[in-house]
Amino acid sequence: MDEVTFDIHIEPLSDAAKELNERVAHISMLLETDLEAVHxxxxxxxxxxxxxxxxxGLLRTPTALFPRSRTTRTST
Structure with a gap:
């Protein structure tokens, strides 16, 4: 196989490997972000x-959350 033929076959593979590497890096970043959200x-x-x-305990006794005021209104 001569050098030109070798370059024709290797160059597309090299480009595909670079693109795949970029995609894997992007997915890894997304997973890391998701993992941080999980934490x-x-x-x-x-x-x-x-x-x-x-x-x-507070929800069982609602007056604990909202105690009655000591100065309640009286109707006249």
Whole structure:
């Protein structure tokens, strides 16, 4: 195989490999971004789980959230 024929066969393969590499890099970046989002959601869930006993106690007793005012209106 002479040099010209070799270049004709190798050049398209090289271009395809470069394009594939760019696509893989882009997909990798997207996956990394998604992974960061998953970690943020996990952190929020962990925070929620640690506060759940507190919130569930408040939700069972609504007056704990909104205590009645000592100066209630009286109708005249």
């Amino acid at each position: 943020r959601l996990e952190a929020k869930l962990h925070t929620y789980e640690s506060w759940r006993p507190f919130w569930s």
